[in-house]
Amino acid sequence: MCIDCGCGPAEASHHHHDHKHDHDGKTVKIEEDLLAKNNRLAGNNRQLFADKELFVLNLVSSPGSGKTSILERTLSDLKEEICFAVLEGDQQTANDADRIAATGVPALQINTGTGCHLDAHMVGHGVETFDLNATDLLMIENVGNLVCPASFDLGEDFKVAVLSVTEGEDKPLKYPQMFRAAKMMLINKIDLLPHLRFDVEKCKAFARQVNPEITILELSCHSGEGMEAWYTWLRQGVAGKKAAADSKGA
Amino acid sequence: MHELGITRSIVEIAEENARRQGAQRVLSVTIEIGDLAGVIPDSVAFCYEVCCEGTLLAGSELLIRQVKGKGRCRDCGADIDLDTTTFNCSTCGSYALERLQGEELRVIEMEIE
Numbered sequence: 001m002c003i004d005c006g007c008g009p010a011e012a013s014h015h016h017h018d019h020k021h022d023h024d025g026k027t028v029k030i031e032e033d034l035l036a037k038n039n040r041l042a043g044n045n046r047q048l049f050a051d052k053e054l055f056v057l058n059l060v061s062s063p064g065s066g067k068t069s070i071l072e073r074t075l076s077d078l079k080e081e082i083c084f085a086v087l088e089g090d091q092q093t094a095n096d097a098d099r100i101a102a103t104g105v106p107a108l109q110i111n112t113g114t115g116c117h118l119d120a121h122m123v124g125h126g127v128e129t130f131d132l133n134a135t136d137l138l139m140i141e142n143v144g145n146l147v148c149p150a151s152f153d154l155g156e157d158f159k160v161a162v163l164s165v166t167e168g169e170d171k172p173l174k175y176p177q178m179f180r181a182a183k184m185m186l187i188n189k190i191d192l193l194p195h196l197r198f199d200v201e202k203c204k205a206f207a208r209q210v211n212p213e214i215t216i217l218e219l220s221c222h223s224g225e226g227m228e229a230w231y232t233w234l235r236q237g238v239a240g241k242k243a244a245a246d247s248k249g250a
Numbered sequence: 251m252h253e254l255g256i257t258r259s260i261v262e263i264a265e266e267n268a269r270r271q272g273a274q275r276v277l278s279v280t281i282e283i284g285d286l287a288g289v290i291p292d293s294v295a296f297c298y299e300v301c302c303e304g305t306l307l308a309g310s311e312l313l314i315r316q317v318k319g320k321g322r323c324r325d326c327g328a329d330i331d332l333d334t335t336t337f338n339c340s341t342c343g344s345y346a347l348e349r350l351q352g353e354e355l356r357v358i359e360m361e362i363e
């Protein structure tokens with residue numbers, strides 16, 4: 001349902017038909033993809049990121065799964081080793097960018113206002129503020145929302161879906177579009193497992209039903225458990241991106 | 251939830267094409283929405299009128315063609331009907347499905363005068 005224009009589902013259906021009223025107009029073919037503009041801009045971003053040998057991740061989750069917390073811990077632990085930049089997408093406030101900036105890593109907040117997702121245009125302009133030649137890994141934290149960001153390519157290498165154990169194990173089945181689009185699922189807040197009835201194995205099985213190829217890691221950015229495997233994956237991604245650029249350049 | 255944005259781009263695309271054609275106004279716009287595209291047709295229909303106000307599309311009609319989801323099983327090769335709640339092959343149970351149809355989100359044509 002469209003919260004932006006306040007519409008409800010009940011009165012909408014009468015609009016919705018596929019027979020033509022009689023008009024005497026001239027029919028003109030258009031055949032244009034609605035996401036074409038975003039996809040074109042995402043393609044431009046992807047090319048730029050390849051030229052700059054930049055590994056780019058798009059972090060998606062419901063509100064409060066721990067995207068910013070994971071970033072804070074990751075940046076603090078790896079910033080001497082990897083040069084990061086962070087784009088923060090939220091409808092309102094600069095809170096998340098302020099939290100990232102406190103780690104000393106360059107961060108930019110993008111406020112989407114009523115918009116429920118980042119798009120390729122915002123990201124293209126957002127990265128203009130960073131020195132990409134001096135950056136290895138760009139983290140984009142999307143607006144907390146498991147629906148809309150799935151449809152909007154930003155030019156990233158991979159989407160990383162964060163799911164925290166307080167949200168219930170069936171989220172991948174409820175939001176299949178997002179978990180299909182993701183390369184990696186991070187199951188966060190596992191320090192809370194002793195207090196919950198969250199079946200980790202079931203959650204993984206659900207995610208693999210929607211996306212048999214998905215990589216899954218369990219972690220807690222509070223206790224630090226599982227973070228090392230995530231860091232290994234990040235290091236491989238950064239190295240892989242540079243190797244791809246070098247083999248092209250050679 | 252991004253149906254408002256989607257609807258705005260329908261209007262933008264149609265109006266741009268209409269101007270190029272030198273049209274006075276647009277009478278109807280036909281779009282295609284796949285069942286797997288993650289967009290709710292009713293919400294688009296609802297947002298449409300408001301988005302058309304003050305454009306060449308004001309008062310025009312929106313025609314929506316829904317496209318059924320179809321896929322093929324990578325393991326047994328069966329062709330299957332897909333909806334957003336089908337994750338495995340109805341013939342062999344495999345989860346390795348390839349989507350063939352149903353992710354469409356396109357402006358097809360319009361009528362102008």
Ligand SMILES: Nc1nc2c(ncn2[C@@H]2O[C@H](COP(=O)(O)OP(=O)(O)OP(=O)(O)O)[C@@H](O)[C@H]2O)c(=O)[nH]1
Pocket residue numbers: 061062063064065066067068069070096143144188189190191192219220221222223
């Ligand atoms: N126990 C526990 N709490 C966590 C963990 N990670 C994050 N939290 C808490 O979860 C809350 C939300 O974390 P954020 O990092 O702000 O989540 P977010 O996904 O960035 O939220 P939005 O940007 O608002 O969508 C905070 O209170 C964190 O302290 C974890 O591993 N364990």
Ligand SMILES: [Mg+2]
Pocket residue numbers: 067068069096141
């Ligand atoms: Mg955040």
Ligand SMILES: [Zn+2]
Pocket residue numbers: 323324325326327328339340341342343344
């Ligand atoms: Zn099969």
